[in-house]
Every structure is written in structure tokens, then in C-alpha cells.
Amino acid sequence: MESNFNNGSAQQKTGMANVRFGVYNQPSNIAGKSVQEAREQFSKLWGIPTDAVAYKGKDKLDENYVIQPGDNVEFHRRAGEKG
């Protein structure tokens, strides 16, 4: 689980990052915010479940992880199950 909550310099960086959930993909001025804040911003719009794990690549992100400029933050969308 990746976390940079105590890294002061990391928290001060602002700028664009990418937020993704299933079919949704939104470049957003969200760097400097935590994963939890990003979830709150996009959950109603996209229907992100409260327990959806956030990833950066293969790394799971802590809710307190501070999003960095250029990050690609992906909230887990369960794969299609039936067929």
C-alpha cells in the first residue's frame, strides 16, 4: 500500500493528474489532494463505490496518499462477471 502522507514536499505539489474508473477517464487539477478527497469529488459523478481500492499502476494507494502531478490514479472497477 503506497502512502506519502507524511511527506511534506509531496503534499504541496499541485497540478494535473488523471483519475480513472471503468469507462471514465478525466484529467483533473487534483494533484495535492488525497485519494480520499479525489474519491469524494468523483464518486457521485461516476458511482465509485466507497470500498473501491485506488491504484497507481499495480500499487494500491492508501486513502491518505497525496496525488502527485502526472499521477494516473485508478479506482478499481470490478470486471464483468457474467456471460
Add this chain to the structure above:
Amino acid sequence: MTSNPKRFVLVGAGGIGTWLAAGLVRLLEWKYPGSALIIVDGDNYEAKNKERQDFSKIGNKAVVKAHELTPQFPNTMIIPIPKWVVSDDYSGVADDESPKITATQLLNENDVVFAVVDNFAARKIIFDAASKLNNIDVFTGGNDDHLFGSIYHYQKRDGVEVTEHPVHFHPEYESPPDKNPGELSCQERSEIEGGTQLLATNMAVASFILGRVHKTIVNDQNPEETEIYFDLGLGKSEPYNRTVISTNQYTTV
């Protein structure tokens, strides 16, 4: 264009699998004559499946589908395996009413596998068995009860993973929330609800997989659109790159 014969293994001949079979057999017949399409399913087609599944008569799904396709496609060997796919450590009963085959027994080097079963547990068994081979492609796909679906392509070449095992991005493959019907009793299987899926979404999953096969197998191009989510209601699709290595081996067209 023709090339070396291939072995396509289709696991699951249901709402997605029957439509996928129609595309795969045509691909093999004309692009790879002399190939084999192996259809694996332990389940039986019933009248209640008619709304979404393409069968002409009642019976085991693998056997019926193979019998339907064989006379139409003489340059492709279509082999039914009327069995449930189970893990290597499965210790339950495998009798005439519930025949089994382990994923390790089923899969060979250089196979192109299509895991379109309706549960994560069976797909995980197939992905895990494939991950022990050196050269393999596994395509999977599924949908919800509405207009959402997704597909995933796992690929290994020369013992190296080109795309990641989906377990790295999907907890549902780490701890499947469902059970493999092949490892349930007949009674337990009969109690599983089929849900209210839509034909359009089943066919869209099959089409997305066929599109990936065309790009990554027929054209041998980079599988960088490893995972694709789509929503027919929103009219949107979104690709995700799950590649592991720099795939310079692939050409750009």
C-alpha cells in the same frame, strides 16, 4: 492471409461463448486452415437459455455447438470437451454426471484461450494454469445484468509476461466472490441464478474479444489495450495498458 495452424480453446459456451465461437471458427477457417477449435463446457443447453444463446437443440453445450459448426467449416477441426474445468488440487467427485478436466490438462503451449465462463473462480483457475506456460494468450470477458462489460488479455512470450496477470488489478481474482460451478454438486449448480443478462452486452463482449484477437494474434501487434471497459448505455469504452515489458518485438501498422 494464411499462417500456421492454431489451437483455440474456448472455455464456456454460453451467452458470450456461442457468439464468440461463431467468430473464432470463421477466423480459423479462412486465416488458419487446418486449425483446431476446442469447445469446453460441462453444462447443458436448456430452453430457458434461448433468449441469449445460439443453439439449435437441447444437449451438452460443447457437443451441440461442435456438431452445429463441424459441417459448416470443413477446414477446422472442432472438438467438444463436455467437461467442467477445475483446479489441479480439486479433490471432489468426477463422475459421469459431472465430468472434470483440470486446467493444466487442458492447456498447452501456444494455445489461444478464451475464458468466457460466468464466474471469477473458474477464470482464475485458467489464468493460473496459463501463467505456468511459456507461450500463451488468454482472453477473458464478462458483463453485468445491464449494458456494462469488460475484457482482459493475458499474454506470455518465451516465458516472460507481456501483460500482467489480472490479479494485480482485480481483487476478485485474488479472492473470487463466487464459486466454480465445476466444483459444485449438480444440486448446487441447479440453484445458481442465471440472472437477467442482455443479448447486446453478451455480443459486445464477444466482439471486443474478436477485435483484440485480430490486432494481437492475426496482426501480431502490441497488446497495450490489455483491458477494455465498455458501457453500451453510455456509448463509451476505455482501454487500460497492463503491459509488463517494453514490447519492441511488435510492429506498428
